[in-house]
Amino acid sequence: MPPKILRHPLLHRLLRPLPLILIASVLCFGGWFALGSGGLWDMYSLRQRYQRQQKQLTELKARRDYLEQRLASLKNKDELALEQAARDFGLVAKGESVYEIKVEPEKK
DSSP states (O other), X not given: OOOGGGGOHHHHHHHTTHHHHHHHHHHHHHHHHHHSTXXXXXXXXXXXXXXXXXXXXXXXXXXXXXXXXXXXXXXXXXXXXXXXXXXXXXXXOTTOOOOXXXXXXXXX
């Protein structure tokens, strides 16, 4: 025999929609968990963003290492590095002269 408290008509009427309310709240929470802010959808997009940033970070580290090597060779007065700097950036050392040779195309 069920407990006497559940036989009360008012309490029975109040508890009748409880399973539907629980099911609706679980479904709403599931939707929020999957599609809401910070949910599974955001996690997927954040993972892709993280992977792109890691790739970019790797490229930037490689570029930084390359530039550090060039800077070290310039500090050591490496002639090849000085020549390359002059060629790439138009740098001229003291006592050097720059000559520009223009070649005109042949007229036919």
